[in-house]
Each structure stands twice: as C-alpha cells, then as structure tokens.
Amino acid sequence: MTKVASFDIGCTRILSPDGRAVSSLPDFAKDRDTLIFLYRAMVLTRTYDAKAVALQRTGRLGTFASSLGQEAVSVGLGSAMQPEDILVPAFREQGAQILRGVGMTELLLYWGGDERGSDFAGPREDFPISVPVGSHAPHAAGAALALKLRGEERAVVCAFGDGATSKGDVYEAMNLAGVWTLPVVFVVNNNQWAISVPRAAQTGAETLAQKAIACGFDGEQVDGNDVIAVRHVVEQALAKARSGGGPHLIEALSYRLSDHTTADDASRYRDDAEVSEHWKNDPVARFKIFLTDNENWTKADEETLLTACIDEVDKAAEEYLATEPQAPETMFDYLFADLPADLAAQRAELLKEAGHD
Numbered sequence: 001m002t003k004v005a006s007f008d009i010g011c012t013r014i015l016s017p018d019g020r021a022v023s024s025l026p027d028f029a030k031d032r033d034t035l036i037f038l039y040r041a042m043v044l045t046r047t048y049d050a051k052a053v054a055l056q057r058t059g060r061l062g063t064f065a066s067s068l069g070q071e072a073v074s075v076g077l078g079s080a081m082q083p084e085d086i087l088v089p090a091f092r093e094q095g096a097q098i099l100r101g102v103g104m105t106e107l108l109l110y111w112g113g114d115e116r117g118s119d120f121a122g123p124r125e126d127f128p129i130s131v132p133v134g135s136h137a138p139h140a141a142g143a144a145l146a147l148k149l150r151g152e153e154r155a156v157v158c159a160f161g162d163g164a165t166s167k168g169d170v171y172e173a174m175n176l177a178g179v180w181t182l183p184v185v186f187v188v189n190n191n192q193w194a195i196s197v198p199r200a201a202q203t204g205a206e207t208l209a210q211k212a213i214a215c216g217f218d219g220e221q222v223d224g225n226d227v228i229a230v231r232h233v234v235e236q237a238l239a240k241a242r243s244g245g246g247p248h249l250i251e252a253l254s255y256r257l258s259d260h261t262t263a264d265d266a267s268r269y270r271d272d273a274e275v276s277e278h279w280k281n282d283p284v285a286r287f288k289i290f291l292t293d294n295e296n297w298t299k300a301d302e303e304t305l306l307t308a309c310i311d312e313v314d315k316a317a318e319e320y321l322a323t324e325p326q327a328p329e330t331m332f333d334y335l336f337a338d339l340p341a342d343l344a345a346q347r348a349e350l351l352k353e354a355g356h357d
C-alpha cells in the first residue's frame with residue numbers, strides 16, 4: 001500500500017497553568033500595555049458574567065450563558081482580530097464582543113429578550129449572537145465569500161462549541177470554505193461539554209481540530225486557557241486568511257466552569273471534583289501570576305482594576321434596567337420583511353387586546 005495522505009495536529013501553549021512562559025513570547029506579549037489590556041478584558045468579561053447571572057437569579061434577565069473559565073478563548077480571538085474583520089459568534093463569545101465594541105447594555109438587552117440588543121451600534125458588520133447551535137457557520141462562509149469576491153483583505157472569525165462540530169451546518173460550512181479557499185478562521189470553543197454531553201460522547205475523532213483535514217485545510221489545537229497562545233495562533237491564521245491562504249480551524253481547549261446556562265444545573269450530570277480540578281487551569285488566575293511575576297502587577301493595581309470593572313458593569317446594568325421595554329407587538333417585527341397572513345392576524349389581535357389599534 002502506498003501512503004497517499006498524512007497529517008499532524010499540533011497544540012500551542014505559551015503560559016503554563018502556574019503562570020510561567022514555557023515557550024518564547026510573541027512580540028505583542030512583550031508589551032506591558034497590551035498584556036494589561038488583555039488581562040482587563042478577561043476580568044471585565046468575568047465581572048459582566050457574574051452580574052448577568054445575578055440579574056437572572058433575581059428575575060431581571062432571561063436565560064444567560066456564562067463564559068466562566070473560557071475568557072481566554074473569547075478575549076484571545078477578539079484581540080487577534082482587526083476592527084474590519086467580521087466576528088460571527090455563538091453565545092459564549094461575550095469577551096470578544098465587548099472587546100470589539102458591543103456594549104454590555106446591548107448584550108444584557110439581548111439576554112433580556114429585547115431584539116434591539118442584537119442591533120448593536122458597535123461593529124456593525126459583526127453578526128449577532130447565535131443561540132441555534134452551528135447554524136451561523138454557513139453564514140460565516142457566506143460572509144467570507146463576499147469578502148473574497150470583493151477582493152477585500154479582511155477575514156471572518158466564526159466561533160462555535162465542541163457540540164456544534166457534530167452539526168451538518170458546521171461541516172458544510174467548513175467544506176465550502178475549503179473548496180473555495182475562503183478567508184475564514186473557525187474557532188472551536190471546546191469547553192468539554194455540550195450541555196450534559198461530554199466531549200468523549202461527541203465524536204470518535206481524537207481531536208476536533210482534525211476535522212479540518214477532511215475539508216482540505218489545516219487544523220490545530222491551542223491551550224484555550226492561555227490568552228497569549230490563543231491570540232497568537234488566531235493572529236497567524238487571520239494573516240494567512242487575509243492574504244489568500246484560505247481557511248483554518250483552531251480548537252481551543254478549555255473548560256466550562258459554570259452551568260451550561262442559568263437554566264441548567266450541571267451538578268446533576270458531572271462531578272464537583274472534576275470542576276474543582278479544572279479551576280487549577282483558570283485562565284484569569286494564570287495570567288495574573290504571569291503579570292505579577294513579570295510585569296510588577298501589584299495588589300493595588302488589582303484592586304483598582306476590579307473596582308473599575310465593577311463600576312463599568314454596574315453602569316451597563318443600570319442602563320439596561322432603565323431601558324423602556326419594547327412594545328409587545330415588536331416580537332413580530334424582526335423576522336419577515338412581509339409578515340405572513342397568519343402572523344399578521346396574530347399581530348392585529350395582540351394590538352386589539354392591548355387596546356393599541
């Protein structure tokens with residue numbers, strides 16, 4: 001038999017869980033301001049998540065998906081992007097969205113059931129949150145095709161979870177991206193769980209990264225709790241995509257420290273001991289040790305940062321809570337350009353009931 005194909009899957013790690021650099025630092029990681037910018041973005045994301053969960057628990061927000069433990073994935077990928085690139089997120093990439101200019105007030109409106117939260121003022125060409133699992137991947141391929149046809153040196157980042165990689169939509173999008181050499185970087189936010197389905201039950205493949213190989217492009221793993229490594233590999237993949245080198249798949253290895261969403265109780269299907277073990281890889285703690293040891297990050301710096309993040313998040317929450325709710329009939333207004341007759345009748349009935357007609 002002649003060997004006709006072979007492939008390797010590498011994994012990049014720059015910071016070890018105890019905060020030491022275990023391979024050479026990329027240039028951006030030698031700049032103190034950039035490091036602090038990344039740390040602040042992760043702390044802000046964690047603060048926002050905690051506030052959102054508290055709002056939900058007190059009846060002031062709908063179901064919410066926290067990114068606790070996965071901040072390095074979203075901040076890493078978000079910080080690797082240029083403003084003109086396009087983010088097509090799932091629902092756990094708030095770190096990237098906030099960093100790219102989506103307001104926390106807007107994100108809270110979204111999770112509060114207000115469609116205006118998806119119409120954010122920030123990066124206008126970024127896509128809104130996709131709760132349907134994986135169905136945004138073909139949209140990402142479509143956006144990348146548009147960039148390619150227009151000859152623009154921009155690229156798309158499409159993020160989804162480990163569970164989404166079992167969806168046909170994701171494979172179809174990757175296949176199309178491969179065959180048409182589209183400028184799109186797929187990032188698997190592998191938090192080891194898809195609600196109650198563990199990674200081992202998701203696929204027989206050894207890695208999720210190797211799914212790229214069947215689609216004709218490279219895939220690799222990265223330590224998803226290492227913000228420096230995530231930013232580095234996504235930056236490289238984006239540079240390749242923008243310059244015509246085609247798509248790339250990055251599997252970011254992380255762990256979902258929270259429940260799936262506020263509608264879930266993960267203690268029903270996974271051991272507390274497993275979760276405790278993964279707290280040792282906390283991306284925020286790891287980066288704080290690195291800053292303390294290498295950049296003279298002090299307790300006072302930490303206090304100032306925490307206070308600033310809490311203030312920013314509290315302000316966004318107050319703005320969200322003070323926003324007048326939309327009129328109930330607006331629930332019909334965002335899906336169809338021309339409302340089908342049955343929905344038009346329901347809309348009219350609602351207006352009549354509310355005395356608005």
Ligand SMILES: Cc1ncc(C[n+]2csc(CCOP(=O)(O)OP(=O)(O)O)c2C)c(N)n1
Nearest residue numbers: 092131132133161162163164191193194195
């Ligand atoms: C098309 C579709 N099927 C099922 C669901 C219900 N659902 C929401 S999240 C989820 C699991 C997603 O797992 P993963 O892709 O690993 O993302 P994670 O939630 O872990 O970030 C499921 C099945 C959905 N939202 N959309």
Ligand SMILES: [Mg+2]
Nearest residue numbers: 161162193194
């Ligand atoms: Mg998952």
